[in-house]
Amino acid sequence: MKLGAMGFFVKNLDVMVKFYRDIMNMKLNIDMEGFAGFVTEDGFFFNLCTRSERVNISSIxxxxxxxxxxxxxxxxxxQKYEDVDKEYERLVKAGATPVSKPISMPYGLREAYVADPEGNLVEIVASKE
Structure with missing residues (x-):
């Protein structure tokens, strides 16, 4: 198997689409009532679906x-360690909720966290050069 997509079931599709399209600069590929699909440059799909659209997917x-x-x-x-800091600042100024300022980890990554409008963690990360 190959991981090809991930998604969030969201309360407010419009707000979430604006965040990922306008702030995270993702390419919106599908935009329809109750569903939005983004695709990355390497073909990975990230989907947003309203919670009401998915109410009947489980008996649990x-x-x-x-x-x-x-x-x-x-x-x-x-690309670079310093880009983590730049992107973190840009995202916070654009309205993302700051969660964790950039930090260099002992395993060679530099990472920072913000949250999207519904509280999902968004990591910005770079490998040591």
């Missing part, structure tokens, strides 16, 4: 986290 009740969702993240790679 589905719950959603409140506040900051610490159970998962979406990561965006940048």
């Amino acid at each position: 009740p589905i719950s959603y986290p409140k506040g900051l969702n610490g159970s998962m993240q979406i990561s965006f790679n940048v």
Whole structure:
């Protein structure tokens, strides 16, 4: 198997599309009622779907986290260590919620975290040069 897509079930599709399209600079590929699909340069799909569209996918009740969702993240790679700092500042100025300022990790990555409008963690990361 090959991982080909990931997605979020969202409360407010319009707000989330604006965040990922306008702030995260993702290319919107599909835009229809209740669903939006983005595609990366290497063909990975990131989807947003309204929660009401997915209500009937399971016989088990589905719950959603409140506040900051610490159970998962979406990561965006940048080229250089210093780009993590630049992107973090840009994202915070554009309206992303700051979560963790840039830090160099002992395993060779520089990473920072913001949150999208619904509290999902967004990681900005670069490998040591």
